[in-house]
Amino acid sequence: MLTMQGLKTNVRAVLTALIVAAAALATPAMAAEKVTVFAAASLKNALDAVNDAWQQQSGHAVTASYAASSALAKQIEAGAPADIFISADLAWMDYVAGKKLIREDSRSTLLGNRLVLVAPVSDAKPVEIGQGFDLKAQLAGGKLAMGAVDSVPAGKYGKAALEKLGVWSSVEKDVAGAENVRAALLLVSKGEAPLGIVYETDAAADPSVKIVGTFPESSHPPIVYPIAILSESTHPDAAAYLDFVRSPAAKPLFEAQGFTVLAK
Known part of the structure; x- marks a missing residue:
């Protein structure tokens, strides 16, 4: 028959086992989280190719959501979780920047189009x-x-x-x-x-x-695509992903789709 002390010991053991099991389950989930990119619809083919290349190089996947820059900017303003924003014009990047929703030091003009x-x-x-x-x-x-x-x-x-x-x-x-x-x-x-x-x-x-x-x-005004990390992003791979998108490895993938890659 279990004593009160023995019962307490068993309860502590069970709780410890549950915490360890929960941590074991949570760790893969955390590792599996993907960099989330909100990108202008016109980028789909090129950015899909860039994302595939990033996954092959880094071993990490990317989730890309494509829509009009206006719709994406409004979603970001409403609190939609994302790490990177690529707009098809300066105006919508300026809009989210005005709301303090991007890291200004990460912003650059990435691409041109016709x-x-x-x-x-x-x-x-x-x-x-x-x-x-x-x-x-x-x-x-x-x-x-x-x-x-x-x-x-x-x-x-x-x-x-x-x-x-x-x-x-x-x-x-x-x-x-x-x-x-x-x-x-x-x-x-x-x-x-x-x-x-x-x-x-x-x-x-x-x-x-x-x-x-x-x-x-x-x-018409110059057609340019600015890119930036969002202020609320906490993903450890966001900066590395941004560097890859702006790297020589990504350049031919954008150019293959007809984009002009602009100097950082």
């Missing part, structure tokens, strides 16, 4: 993009697919270009605004819109569309 006009490959005719070009006639009653012009960076760049070229007012009512640039690309790819304004890298990622014109770089 703005193009695309059409379904089955009906692709060259369009000479210039001052006052007749985009309305090119649409032939159809819709112009773009990212939402009040929030999505590709849409904002596109609207700026059309305004600079003097044709925005003629096509404004024909715009089919999409939640991100890849959604706009899909409208063209599926033949639901005869033309769309996307990044050159998006066009390269979809064989169902073809570039029919390239917007002059002088017609």
Whole structure:
């Protein structure tokens, strides 16, 4: 028959065993946590390749969430857990920076891109993009697919270009605004819109569309992708991942998708 002292000893032994078991279970879970990256939708193909390379080199995986930079910035503001943010424009990175949500010393401008006009490959005719070009006639009653012009960076760049070229007012009512640039690309790819304004890298990622014109770089603000570690990140691999994304090893993977890698 157990004495009171023996019972207490057994209880302590059981509790100790439970704590050890819980620690053993928790340790792999902690080790399995992945660096979480919030990235502009246009980065998907290139960043997937970079993330695969990072995993092969480091042995650690990455979770990437792709959406419009505007949507990601709002999610970050609302407290969504993430370690890295890559925006498709300066404005949304500035937005989260203004909320003290990034580590300023980790911020840099990573990539550049170009703005193009695309059409379904089955009906692709060259369009000479210039001052006052007749985009309305090119649409032939159809819709112009773009990212939402009040929030999505590709849409904002596109609207700026059309305004600079003097044709925005003629096509404004024909715009089919999409939640991100890849959604706009899909409208063209599926033949639901005869033309769309996307990044050159998006066009390269979809064989169902073809570039029919390239917007002059002088017609819109420079297309750049800033990157930074988020203030709330506590992941031990966040800085190493950021260094890898900016390293010579990642450069050809971005360039293979048509991005311009900018100096740090």
